[in-house]
Amino acid sequence: MYMQIRSIAIGIPSGKEPPYLLDMATSVESIRQIKRVPTASGVAEILIPGELEQRNMTARKQDGIPLGQTAAEELAKLCSAYGVDLAQAICTS
Secondary structure, eight states: OOOOOOOOOOOOOOOOOOOOHHHHHHHHHHHHHHHHSOOOOOHHHHHHHHHHHHHHHHHHHHHHOOOOOHHHHHHHHHHHHHHHHHHHHOOOO
């Protein structure tokens, strides 16, 4: 028998918190220090891991996912072949 586990909670005795929880303030300050480092010539900004991906996800949720010319043409052909109105099929929400 298999069970799908959606979430799990683990009780941690007081005083035994993982170091990453205790060090949250230190981590935030470290990020601030990294972001304040002067950039090299031609570099606009220092990014931390995951920052670019987060920005891209936010932009794509707002503006949609850009398609290259070839992908857009193939999508139009598929819609035409199956009688789907491409303008109505595009999700804008």
